[in-house]
Each structure stands twice: as structure tokens, then as C-alpha cells.
Amino acid sequence: MAILGRAGWRVVGFWRPLGAVCRTSPRCYSVPSEHTTEKSVPYTKTLKQDDGLRGPTKALPSSADVVVIGGGSLGCQTLYHLCKMGLTNVVLLERDRLTAGTTWHTAGLLWQLRPSDTEVELLAHTRHVVSSELQAETGLDTGWIQNGGLFIASNKQRLDEYKRLMSLGKVYGIESYVLSPAETKELYPLMNVRDLYGTLYVPKDGTMDPAGTCATLSRAATARGATVVENCPVTGIQVNPDHMGVRRVRAVETAFGTIQTPCVVNCAGVWATKLGELAGVNVPLVAMHHAYVVTERIEGIQNMPNVRDHDASVYLRLQGDALSVGGYEQNPIFWDVVSDKFAFSLFDLDWNIFMQHIDGAINRVPALEKTGIKSTVCGPESFTADHKPLLGEAPEVRGFYLGCGFNSAGIFLTHTLTHSMCWYVSLFVCVCVCVYLYVCISICMC
Ligand SMILES: Cc1cc2nc3c(=O)[nH]c(=O)nc-3n(C[C@H](O)[C@H](O)[C@H](O)COP(=O)(O)OP(=O)(O)OC[C@H]3O[C@@H](n4cnc5c(N)ncnc54)[C@H](O)[C@@H]3O)c2cc1C
Structure with missing residues (x-):
């Protein structure tokens, strides 16, 4: 089993360097020294089911507004x-x-508090549509999970920023609280709060399916x-x-x-x-690779809020009794030639690029160091200059x-x-x- 650890992956029971794990572990997803190329996109190993459907699922109308x-x-x-x-x-x-x-x-992930009043207002509307309006209209469950969101402040400036966000939220009716490290520990017992100045807790944040x-x-x-x-x-x-x-x-x-x-x-x-x-x-x-990893079960993580650590550029999303760990890479991989055959597909994860998130994640939730990785999710996302x-x-x-x-x-x-x-x-x-x-x-x- 692959384990998240500061020095690379570990195999249960004893330490191994990354190279050795790559030779022996069935969960070695990519060659760490090389960027993933389109050739290594595992089209044949995707979730896509060939259901025999060919051609459009409905007749095309001759005209539309x-x-x-x-x-x-x-x-x-x-x-x-x-x-x-x-x-x-x-x-x-x-x-x-x-x-x-x-x-x-x-x-x-949906975080309601952003450093722009327009976005705060718009996000509140988004949350309303997904969490109640759509469900009321269709009678169907959208899969919205309201487990809350926690922003981490590991320096004074960041905490000041979060206090301003809380004030902004008050204007738009977004419930939020600035918590001390001790209060944060009470809310999230698995979190390391020793290096924290405080956190911003938004109970009605959540995750969309x-x-x-x-x-x-x-x-x-x-x-x-x-x-x-x-x-x-x-x-x-x-x-x-x-x-x-x-x-x-x-x-x-x-x-x-x-x-x-x-x-x-x-x-x-x-x-x-x-x-x-x-x-x-x-x-x-431009298209770039963007990724997160899903961990094995973590005892005591159930019902915890999602965590965003802006200084470490990492997020921890609750996924049942496990976490998804992701972030925003400073040296992302560009997908230069976008393929038309890419559907329900993923790239191999480049651990050289992704490892920059691991330290921050383990520092925040130390239990991650001994937790296995169930799967990696690395897909294409589009980014603009501004x-x-x-x-x-x-x-x-x-x-x-x-x-x-x-x-x-x-x-x-x-x-x-x-x-x-x-x-x-x-x-x-x-x-x-x-x-x-x-x-x-x-x-x-x-
Ligand atoms: C790992 C990862 C994590 C992310 N996490 C978050 C998050 O927590 N919160 C968040 O808000 N966002 C997140 N995002 C970003 C978010 O998922 C994307 O911004 C969003 O899904 C983009 O949706 P889209 O409809 O623009 O593109 P797509 O979902 O790519 O839809 C485009 C569609 O166009 C179709 N298409 C292409 N060419 C043609 C054609 N010629 N004719 C007809 N159809 C065509 C494609 O098949 C595709 O289905 C994440 C992205 C990644 C990769």
C-alpha cells in the first residue's frame, strides 16, 4: 500500500525510498522523473463503459434559438x-x-467567502440553487453535502484577511466565525494547531456532486x-x-x-x-493538469469540514471517511495538444509535481503521514491569463x-x-x- 510521507511513499510496516516503492508497489502511477505526456494517458484504463451506443441519443432538431x-x-x-x-x-x-x-x-468544493463582494453574493446564490432550489424544482437530490469549510491562518496577515472576509460575509448574511487555535482543535481534533494564528469557519460551505x-x-x-x-x-x-x-x-x-x-x-x-x-x-x-489524491480511511475524520490552507496552497476535502488532498501547483504541466478522444479519462499523476502539497497536508493533519493512498485523480482544467x-x-x-x-x-x-x-x-x-x-x-x- 502506498503511504503519504515526507520522504516519499512508505510501504506498511517499514520505510522505503520512493524509487524502491516504484519498483515494488502496484500503485506506482508514473515515472517521477518525467512529466506525463499524452502518450501515457491511460485511455484503456478509464471508468468509461462502452455501452454500445453509437450516434446521437436523440434526433437533432433542424433549428434552435x-x-x-x-x-x-x-x-x-x-x-x-x-x-x-x-x-x-x-x-x-x-x-x-x-x-x-x-x-x-x-x-x-464550494467556499462562500471570497475576497470580492460580487463573488460572495454570487456564491451565496450558487449555494442556494444547488442546496435547495434545484431539489425543490425536480424532486431530485443534487448530492450537495454541507460539512462546512475551514480556512487556515498560519500568520497574522492571513488572519487579518479572514477577519475582513468575515465582516464582508456579515453584510451578505453568510454565517462565519473566526476561531482560536483551541476552538479549532475542538472542532477538528485531528488537526495540528500548534503553528496556527486562528481559522475562519463557515458552517454552510460544502461540496457539490x-x-x-x-x-x-x-x-x-x-x-x-x-x-x-x-x-x-x-x-x-x-x-x-x-x-x-x-x-x-x-x-x-x-x-x-x-x-x-x-x-x-x-x-x-x-x-x-x-x-x-x-x-x-x-x-x-490553456489546458493544464490539475490533481488530487484520495486517501484510505482515516479514523475520526468523518463529518469534519473541508480545509483550505492558502499559505501551503493545499486543500483537504472530506470524502466520506477519507480525505482528498489537492492544491495549486507552482509548476503545473501544460496539456499542449488537447486530444478529442479524451472522455472520462485521467492522466498519470506526476509525483514530482504533486509532492509539493504533501508536506503542507501532513503538517496540518499529521494522521495523513501514515495513511495510504487509495487513488489519484489528475485531469485537464483550463486556465486564463488573469x-x-x-x-x-x-x-x-x-x-x-x-x-x-x-x-x-x-x-x-x-x-x-x-x-x-x-x-x-x-x-x-x-x-x-x-x-x-x-x-x-x-x-x-x-
Ligand atoms: C482535479 C480537479 C479538481 C477540481 N476541483 C474543483 C473544485 O473543488 N471546485 C470547483 O469549483 N472547480 C474545481 N475544478 C474545476 C472544475 O471541475 C472545472 O472548472 C469544470 O468542471 C469545468 O466544466 P466545463 O463544463 O467548463 O468543462 P468540461 O467538464 O470539460 O465540459 C466540456 C464538455 O465539452 C464537451 N465537448 C468538447 N468538444 C466538443 C465538441 N466538439 N462537441 C460537443 N461537445 C464537446 C466535452 O466532452 C465535455 O464534456 C477542478 C478541476 C480538476 C481537474
Whole structure:
């Protein structure tokens, strides 16, 4: 069994250096000295089941008010919000099955307090939609788990920042408490609090289940008239200049038919750049490897809050009676040539890159040092230059909207941001319909 430890992995009962473990352990996932390359992507060892389905899961309509491309977190939420705004002739096209890209393996953490009042307000709305609104509307469980969130302050400046966050939270009605090290220990007995200045505890933070949330969103949207078509890759986007010379979306092409539409929303995650190219639109994001590991059972960890240690750049997410340990690498691996065959797939974890999180995690919860690793999860995620998502209409083509580049926040920020983007999409479609009616009436009157 692989063990998290400062000097590398340990094998139960006695220490071994990393190299020796790699020769003997069945859980040696990658060669530590080399970055993972696309060749080593284990397509054949994925969770994907070949269920014999070939071709689209539904017949394609000949036209739609809006076509959403991509059935991940972003696509499903866009579809849902468009329907809630009254647009029902909306189609979502997914190349594989819903969540097949990045969404299926997300950690799904939701922290309500962020250093921006706009984000705090939006996140509160997100939490409301996932924890109660969707469930009330569909009768389905989204898989929301409310175990709370704990931010770690290991220096005075960080604690001051958290005090400011708490004040901000008060304005927006977010319950939160600054705890002393002793109070933190009471709440989280397995935590090392010797080097702590304090913590910020937000009891109503939690974790979203990606599959449950996307299934519920698509169910709610289809109940309102939307169409979800899986196993249907988009292969082309028709763009024509109008009589003013402005380039506008005309149709979306697939191998199984073409849908006439004035409006496309590109929610294709790390594939969004490729989709943009089909329409002559530049989508400035890069794909990188992003990872966490899931530990074996930890006695006493049940019901603990999720932990975010900003200084150590590490998070500990509760996963039943175990933890997921992840973070934000300073030297991430870029996925330069994004493959179209990558669905429900993962990369090998590069331990050289990931080891930077281990010290911080073990320092915070010392029990981790003797805990085995059950699995590693390393997938693609898109990042942008300013760490902000790409949302709204592309300047190059009218009717071509972007909903991508979420910088590892595509689960918790999307509800809210797609909500505002959908408003513009709805407005755009309404204007298109009005212009069309005006032209028709003018022709009739002539
Ligand atoms: C390890 C890891 C942990 C993370 N943890 C968190 C977290 O705790 N909290 C958080 O908020 N975020 C987290 N994230 C980020 C979050 O998971 C992503 O931001 C989010 O899932 C992105 O969703 P998406 O819909 O944009 O992309 P995707 O889920 O990748 O969806 C894009 C979809 O487009 C489809 N597609 C591509 N090309 C085509 C085509 N030509 N035609 C039709 N369909 C196409 C793909 O098959 C795919 O299903 C994490 C990410 C990783 C990798």
C-alpha cells in the first residue's frame, strides 16, 4: 500500500525510498522523473463503459434559438438558466456523455467567502440553487453535502484577511466565525494547531456532486422543453456576414445533421479553443493538469469540514471517511495538444509535481503521514491569463458566446456567472426574433 510521507511513499510496516516503492508497489502511477505526456494517458484504463451506443441519443432538431456546446458543469448550467429565463427551444450537444470532460472528476468544493463582494453574493446564490432550489424544482437530490469549510491562518496577515472576509460575509448574511487555535482543535481534533494564528469557519460551505448536479440541471431543463443530445460531436460552425458585413452565427454542424441557429454558447472546457477555431474565434485559455489524491480511511475524520490552507496552497476535502488532498501547483504541466478522444479519462499523476502539497497536508493533519493512498485523480482544467473566466459574446462573431476558462472554479462559480451571461444570450435571441418579425411584417405590408 502506498503511504503519504515526507520522504516519499512508505510501504506498511517499514520505510522505503520512493524509487524502491516504484519498483515494488502496484500503485506506482508514473515515472517521477518525467512529466506525463499524452502518450501515457491511460485511455484503456478509464471508468468509461462502452455501452454500445453509437450516434446521437436523440434526433437533432433542424433549428434552435440557442445551441449550447458541451455537457459539463458549464453547459448544463447554461442550459438550465436559459430555460429558466423562458427560452425553451434550446439544444445542448455533448460529444460523449454528460460530464465526460473535466466535470466528472472535480473535487466540487464550494467556499462562500471570497475576497470580492460580487463573488460572495454570487456564491451565496450558487449555494442556494444547488442546496435547495434545484431539489425543490425536480424532486431530485443534487448530492450537495454541507460539512462546512475551514480556512487556515498560519500568520497574522492571513488572519487579518479572514477577519475582513468575515465582516464582508456579515453584510451578505453568510454565517462565519473566526476561531482560536483551541476552538479549532475542538472542532477538528485531528488537526495540528500548534503553528496556527486562528481559522475562519463557515458552517454552510460544502461540496457539490458533479454527476448529481448535472443530471438534475439537465432534467430540470428538459422538463422546461430543452433538448439534450449526447454522443454528438460538433464538427463545424457556419458563420456568414450579414448585409452590413458583420459576421454572424448561422448554424452548427455535426456528423448527424445541421442545426440552424443564430446563437451558440461555447461551453467546451479545455476543448473550447478548438470550437472557437471552427468559427474563427480566438479563445485565450490553456489546458493544464490539475490533481488530487484520495486517501484510505482515516479514523475520526468523518463529518469534519473541508480545509483550505492558502499559505501551503493545499486543500483537504472530506470524502466520506477519507480525505482528498489537492492544491495549486507552482509548476503545473501544460496539456499542449488537447486530444478529442479524451472522455472520462485521467492522466498519470506526476509525483514530482504533486509532492509539493504533501508536506503542507501532513503538517496540518499529521494522521495523513501514515495513511495510504487509495487513488489519484489528475485531469485537464483550463486556465486564463488573469485567472478570470471567459464569458460573453466573442468580439469576432455575433451570436458566438463563450462560457469557459474557469481556472478550477467551474463548479461553484458557474451557476451565478452563467446566470448573468444567459441574460445577454436571451436578450440577443429576443432582438433577433424582433428584427425577424419586423422584416416579415415590412415585407407583407409592401
Ligand atoms: C482535479 C480537479 C479538481 C477540481 N476541483 C474543483 C473544485 O473543488 N471546485 C470547483 O469549483 N472547480 C474545481 N475544478 C474545476 C472544475 O471541475 C472545472 O472548472 C469544470 O468542471 C469545468 O466544466 P466545463 O463544463 O467548463 O468543462 P468540461 O467538464 O470539460 O465540459 C466540456 C464538455 O465539452 C464537451 N465537448 C468538447 N468538444 C466538443 C465538441 N466538439 N462537441 C460537443 N461537445 C464537446 C466535452 O466532452 C465535455 O464534456 C477542478 C478541476 C480538476 C481537474
